[in-house]
Amino acid sequence: HITIPTEKAVCSLFTVSGPALPVPAIAGSDVVLDCKCSTDLPREGVEVRWFRTRYDSPVHLYKEGRQQLETQDEAYRHRTQLFVEGFINGNVSLRLGDVRVSDNGEYTCFVNYAGRYEEAVIELKVIGLGSQPWIHVDGQHSDGVRLRCESSGWFPAPEVLCFDDQGNNLTTLSNWTVREDSKGLFSVKGQIEIIHSTNKIRCLIHNEENEQEGKLQISGQ
Numbered sequence: 001h002i003t004i005p006t007e008k009a010v011c012s013l014f015t016v017s018g019p020a021l022p023v024p025a026i027a028g029s030d031v032v033l034d035c036k037c038s039t040d041l042p043r044e045g046v047e048v049r050w051f052r053t054r055y056d057s058p059v060h061l062y063k064e065g066r067q068q069l070e071t072q073d074e075a076y077r078h079r080t081q082l083f084v085e086g087f088i089n090g091n092v093s094l095r096l097g098d099v100r101v102s103d104n105g106e107y108t109c110f111v112n113y114a115g116r117y118e119e120a121v122i123e124l125k126v127i128g129l130g131s132q133p134w135i136h137v138d139g140q141h142s143d144g145v146r147l148r149c150e151s152s153g154w155f156p157a158p159e160v161l162c163f164d165d166q167g168n169n170l171t172t173l174s175n176w177t178v179r180e181d182s183k184g185l186f187s188v189k190g191q192i193e194i195i196h197s198t199n200k201i202r203c204l205i206h207n208e209e210n211e212q213e214g215k216l217q218i219s220g221q
Contacts (some may be wrong), residue, residue: 037111056071
């Protein structure tokens with residue numbers, strides 16, 4: 001006696017997978033969180049749910065043949081999209097627009113189909129590149145000039161290094177303030193006093209997460 005598997009039994013054997021490494025995204029940009037189902041999916045009879053910490057407050061939900069956005073987390077309203085036409089190829093990826101610092105973290109891609117469910121966890125790494133540092137003379141002191149340096153739009157919070165034209169590290173001679181704005185991005189402001197014999201100053205403001213640097217050289221005279 002030979003048992004022939006039914007279509008439902010065959011279709012119920014599937015896996016859901018996403019990238020193993022964090023997905024980088026620049027704050028303010030759009031990003032696609034890739035998620036793949038190993039079987040082709042119909043538009044009917046399948047549930048695709050993206051959520052974070054709360055299953056019942058999804059980032060995006062497709063169920064019963066339609067987008068069900070009435071239960072969507074308010075923070076993601078008008079910013080998400082599923083590629084429904086790609087279900088037939090197992091594509092259950094999520095497009096997220098206007099990325100914010102608050103979007104940083106883990107997302108669960110959940111697929112419920114043919115009496116079985118599988119999920120994958122994808123990590124989004126939000127990055128704020130920061131602006132080009134603006135360095136300008138802020139005043140005089142007895143032996144030289146006082147310089148001020150400003151930069152904004154960083155995430156995570158950046159570090160600052162200052163050097164003179166000989167490559168000497170002047171960071172300990174400077175005073176820096178880091179502040180977080182309403183969007184969760186960080187700005188840095190600082191000042192440093194240099195002597196007249198210093199011809200140039202260079203301040204590097206960098207973010208270790210994405211290894212980006214902002215730098216500018218000016219005359220110290």
